[in-house]
Amino acid sequence: MFRHLVPGHISAGFVSVLVGYTGAAAIVFQAAQAAGATPDQVGSWMLALGLGMGLCGIGLTLWFKQPVLIAWSTPGAALLTVSLAGVSMAEAVGAFLFCSALITICGLTGLFDRLVNLIPKTLASAMLAGVLLQFGLKAFLALETGFAIAGGMMAAYLAGRLFWNRYAIPVTFLAGILLSMAGGMGDGLTLPVALTMPVFVIPEFNPAVLIGVGIPLFIVTMAGQNLPGIAVMRAHGYDAPASPLITWSGITGLVLAPIGGFAFNLAAITAAICMGRDVDEKPERCYLAAVWCGGIHVFVGLFGATIAALFAAFPQEMVLAIAGLALLGTIGGSLKTAMAEDGEREAAMICFTITASGLSLFSIGAAFWGIAAGMAVHGLMSWRTNRSLARREQA
Template identity: 40%
Template sequence: MHSKLPPIPSWTSALVAVLIGFGGTVALVVQAMRTLGATVEQTGSAVTALCLAMGVTGIVASMRVRMPIVLAWSTPGAALLGATTAGLRWEVAIGVFVAAAAMMILVGLIPVLGRLAERMPNAIASAMLAGVLMPFSLELFRLGAVDPLLVSLLVVVYVAARQRVPLYALLLVLTSGLLLTLARGDIADVPAGATFGALLPVMPVFDLRAIVSVGVPLFLVTLVSQNLPGLVVLRSAGYQPQAGPLLLGTGFASLLAAPFGAHAVNLAAIVAALCTNKDAHPDHHRRWVVGVLYGAFYLLLALFSPVLVRVFVALPHSTIAALTGVALIPSIIGAIEQMLGDVDARDPAIITFLATASGLALFGLGAALWGLLAGFVALGIKALLRRAR
């Protein structure tokens, strides 16, 4: 007979996964929403909606499929938004979020689209992601001319922690940055506002140019860099998840949360590894409870998310930018490894990477889309010349 309460390792695995997932990248999400023109209150609503969607959907999915379904917000998606959408109105951004969620729902509903998505050249998608993320980490070192102490501290902590406690590296970087900022008295007065989570709906405005330029890349980086690796993590843990229903579930969760400011909800990859291995629960068939605990912790975070957002808003821009730059280094490493993994696709991948990282904006369309187009054209030219030979 099973114990009614999950074992202690299940609680600790879920809690650590939440702390790493939230603490390591919340600065990036806050920065992205503020770049989009969201107010402090709207940014709080966005984080609240993300936490609620991740918590509720993760709990329901884990109980339904009897697997530890661990969800996250789209970190590369937030980076994309922060890098390419300055000046976009908040209502238009909400329309972009809704459109990207609808695309994910279509992939989940139509099996042939799911199969096509899984066959998309990984080198090109990863190159686009690397190009989107690169400017953030370059900004980290540009800040060295303004605040060498902060940059040096964060880089040293990151390198040391990656050697000793890699899973906790970003959490330690966040803690170090906050402590230094507090010690120097650089934090501004925390803006007044609600203590508990509040959802502020906004009527979306659908701008075709914004959807093509931002919504399509947001959908693609979320699918290729988050959802597909999340499925791989579950399969590596010995589960056999059906891709369609999970993509459909994350798409619907994103769609419902989008009017409140949530940019994208997806399967987690890195933190999911903490919740799907045998250390989290010895019984493979009962390990789904870790997904339920993980979701419950996110519901608690949703309750107090406005306070956490206001703390980050009060931090100096240099601190937020530096924390973001460090937080994205692991994602850049993974993207570059995937980008260069296929020797035959390296030239198109490098072209995609350079075009995206350049910040090219043409005809109102952003660099991420032009990078994808450049990469696909390069792939097409290679294929045609090979066939002619």
């Protein structure tokens, strides 16, 4: 039993959840409120998302013995904040079911798996580096507003690297908590302790809402979340087939949509936190960090209001610092892989820069446009190379 209580696994799982909730929970609240959700329904959304992410992630992780992290669709939540105005909660649930059905079909047919197999490893790594770069940068920008906390955490990180390399991130996280408490975190904080109860909504299928909300939600979830999510796994050497991962995330949405599970997908940024060498020197054991992450997600879902208040108490500088420092190794390794092949370097660099730019077109995020542009350039470069070889053979 105690062999599973590895500090690196536990801290990686907790940091992954912390980064996910502090970075995007507010968007989920706004999306629920846009649909006219009552406070109980908002809590039900958080319950559905916590249970879906936790149970689906744990099941897939244990089945494949690889770290599989499930997340809610953050770009999807952002889309819902502007598209649910004037839409009833019942119609919104109908759109959620429609989106999850499309995701399930995409997984069952193997379309997504075939698409992923077309992407070279250099481009997948370039996209991953671009997605994560902002987190690395923000860790140091946190020095501007919270020098004591961010600076102290960086000092702890370097000390950990020098003396306790395997435990560098847990040491850094502990230092962040202590520094935050010294700065007044928790003063006057009251946590309402109560289980969150599900609120069921009978769906209504309005064709206009299915097309105007369900289809865009499906597109941004697949392009903005599942594509980077599978790229993260491939960049770290994990080869679990994409189709069953996508299928089960869709089925999870079908089950939990009536209580607020609007869309589930593969995690990208938070997944990377559980896959690096900082988590475990043996990559085949990193799946245990994903299990811890899933368990914490379930706990957070069950006590949604309590945990939301606790996470909100953490200073922003602490969250930014721990996320960025935890991802430095992954960013560096991804850039190394992306630039490894001379013939693919141009395409990888374009993919990286577009992804890192944060570009958003037609409500679709930079990760999709980065990989699309990278694939286009890669195709053109391959065509030119093949054409030159053909001419030489003819000569």
